[in-house]
Amino acid sequence: MSKNNNKPIEIPKPTFERLKKYHALLLQEKDKEYISSEEIAEKLNITPEQVRKDFTYLNINGKPKIGYHIPSLEKELSEFFGTWILDNIIIIGAGNLGSALAKYKGFKKIGIRVAAIFDNDPEKIGSLVGELSVLPLAEIKRVIKRFKVKIGVICVSENSAQEIAELLIQNGIKAIWNFTPVNLQTPPGIIVENQDITTGILTIKHLMEKE
Amino acid sequence: MSKNNNKPIEIPKPTFERLKKYHALLLQEKDKEYISSEEIAEKLNITPEQVRKDFTYLNINGKPKIGYHIPSLEKELSEFFGTWILDNIIIIGAGNLGSALAKYKGFKKIGIRVAAIFDNDPEKIGSLVGELSVLPLAEIKRVIKRFKVKIGVICVSENSAQEIAELLIQNGIKAIWNFTPVNLQTPPGIIVENQDITTGILTIKHLMEKE
């Protein structure tokens, strides 16, 4: 499917964001064999030209009159995002949110396995979250090494977030998935992805205001 | 602070996204009185010009040599997003994620109150999630009316998501905050905000691939 040309052009940021949506959409469209740019566009409320142009950045080709072969499309996107590589992650904070994430079944599809969950509350250490036993922070170093963990998920209370980020980085973590609203300060080279869920509802609140 | 001109120009989409980040940042910066565009820019990894230009869309003015008055700035953004209006929301699905959200303390700051949480599992109905008792779906109609609920949060299993969306819309819900990966089909006029957390980690996975 890929022309395998050299890929000189940088992918536009808006295209990157849409590629994530195509990837998510395809995980839900396993029943059909082909899908047209028109159909993708309609489901995501964009134009078919946009879809086709986005795909050219990954050298993804469809068939005229038929559309795009779903398994091939999914494979291309999986390779692009690296969801075919299994990454072990660790979760820090076995509270409401951290526990929910630890039990989430959907991670497997995107190549994520939760290797361990940590907390500093003696009451929680040793208790079960799904199939995982909550570990003390002292175990972090060992687990990161043992499971070659590169990604850490921060789900601790807000006032501990920065301190935990530093602890993770000290122990070799390369990317932080931050579920707290705290703006983490990190050295260059560390990837930080903020998952601030409140931004989601701000869009809703603003749209409702306008009416 | 606002010039209170008529606001003819549409706000660019990327600006809207950044406005949400400014809002979130300010909720964490309550200690100082003023903040410069330079400082905001540095924390969010953008340029100061961008920050200043974004603020002009809301007619927000700063003071030369000093920066922006934080309480005024926060007030403007709060009004823009409507976070000063208290909205009651309901959560459908009292599982791992729905329960975590129901207990989240951070909603108050953005003008959100969880009025009720629902489930269809007889085992869960009547049990406590934080201070809320899990209600059966039959109560949805009454609660929406009683608390004038406009926003519904979907946290049910994936195969029930569409059906619950329809139920909510039938009962007068105007906006859906969808935490499932399902692409909901809704009639025009209904706001749907998809909170797909997997997109967050796709960015990380892709950036790690490149190295």
Added chain:
DNA sequence: AAAATAACGTGATTATTTTCACGAATATTT
């Protein structure tokens, strides 16, 4: 087997967004 059709692929055009550059404003220093 030719014609018609439906969808892709993409260079050119248009629209949007960011960056630049510099004047204006205000606090601080001399």
Added chain:
DNA sequence: AAATATTCGTGAAAATAATCACGTTATTTT
């Protein structure tokens, strides 16, 4: 009180992204 140093505000220029328009290609129909 004038000079100086910052930081804001913004039109103009540059960069980026979306749309358009049409040629191409594979399938289906006649």
